[in-house]
Amino acid sequence: MKQRIDLQFFAQEKTEKATPKKRQDTRKKGQVPKSTDVNTALxxxxxxxxxxxxxxVLGNHLFSTMEHVYKEYILQDVTEHAIPAMFKELTMESVLVMLPILLIALIVGMGASMLQVGFMFTPEAIKFKLEKINPLKGLKRIFSLRALVEFLKSMLKITLVGLLASSIIWFSLDSLMLLSLxxxxDGFFEVARLTGIIGALTACLLLFLSIPDYIYQKYDHEKQIRMSKQDVKDEQKKMEGDPQIKSKRKQKQMDMAMQRMMQEVPEADVVITNPTHFAIALRYDEENMDAPVITAKGADFIAYRIKTAxxxxxxxxxxxxxxxRALYYQTDIGDKVPEELFKATAEVLAYVYRLKNKLV
Structure with a gap:
């Protein structure tokens, strides 16, 4: 009993790599190895x-917009018609500044995702499922090993980014002290330059850190989709069909083939026998056939049924x-008699024709 329980336990243990079908199914659900750090960094x-x-260019555009606001808008009367016009104009100016940045972020974000997982459309991933709002499962995810790894990873990134930004500011402290002059x-462009340096170096740091993160995500994904030996067997059964159903289907096909074959026996000209082991039915139409055709054949019990019919x-x-024996082993149903057996077959057919003529 204990040995049986141990065997069942090992059969359910996730030790096997995921099959191509399992990978395809998980991909359809949106479960793929992907690092969000790669997207963020890029x-x-x-x-x-x-x-x-x-x-x-963007800075000059912002300055010209602000200059326009303080020179033109301040002189305008605040009316119900002027305010919507001002708001519309400022909105359009803001869009001109932000749109290129947002487009760059969108294009690079999509490219980074495709670089990791390729093109993927998974509507099933956004379907509403009650289990997603299950508080017990939510707590389990919060206090899981994966959550701990994510927390440690976030703390490491915050620490390294903070050290990097502090170092850059420290080395640029002299220029920052002169901003008041x-x-x-010029002060805006100096701050923008420094911000750009911090942002670019931070992105490079995050990109470097995203490499081990992507490797870990891939490892974790492979671990999550592992299968037990029983899972592999069940999948094979599902793909190939249940053995019992498959056997019944095969038996039904054989029965139908046998029925069709037995229907051909009455149309045969002769049945050549072994006499007990083999039986081969031949039909020959001199006007439409070049050679006699095997319409039925069988051994043992099938041979007995052919002879009875x-x-x-x-x-x-x-x-x-x-x-x-030669016809049984060298031909299949529907084949013509082989050339090397023409003479022997012709002698048999000639005997049959003579016998029929005598009966007539």
Whole structure:
């Protein structure tokens, strides 16, 4: 009894790698190895590189917008028609500034996801499921090993990013102390430059840290989708069909084939026998056939059924052991008689025709 329980336990243990079907099913559910750190790092890097290249253009646009606000709007009367017009104009100016940044983030984010998992459309992943709001499962996720790893990873990132930003500010402290002596525009560009350096280096640091994170996510995903030996067997049964059902289906097909074959026996010209082990039914139409055709064949019990059907339908039975054995092993149902057996078969058919002529 104990040995049986141990065998059942080992059969349920997740020791096998996921099969291609299991991988495909989990992918359809949106369960793929993916690191959000890769997306975050690439988006940050792309955005800050864009700001390095076009930040001056965007800054000038912002300054011209602010200048327009303080020169034009301050002189306008505050009315119910003026306020919507001001709001609309400021909204359009804000869109012109933010839209390129948002587009860069969107494109790079999609590219980073496709780089990790390829193109994937999984509507099943966004379906509402009650188990997703189960508080017990939520607590289990919060206090799981995975949550602990994520917490430690976040603390490591915060610490390293904080050290990096503090170091850059420390080394740039002299230029920051002189900001009060600069114009607003120069001060803005100095702060923007420093922010860009911090952002770009932080993105590079996060990208470096995302490599082990992606490796861990892949390892964890493989661990999550492992299968037990029983799971593999069940999947194979499901794909190939239950052995009992498959056996019954095969038996039914054989029965139907046997029924069709037995229907051909009454149309045969002769049945060549062994006499007990083999029986081969031949039909020959001189006008439409080049050679006699095997319409039925069988051994032992099937041979007995062929001979019984032949007797019931007055089909001639001819005993010829070598020919019966050769036809059984060298041909299939529907085949023509092989050329090397033409002579022996012709002699049998000639005998049958003579016998029929005598009866007539």
């Amino acid at each position: 988006i940050l890097l792309a955005v800050f590189l864009f700001l390095f290249l076009y930040g001056k 600069k114009s607003v525009q 032949a007797k019931q339908n007055e089909v001639v039975l001819v005993e010829n052991k070598p020919l019966a």
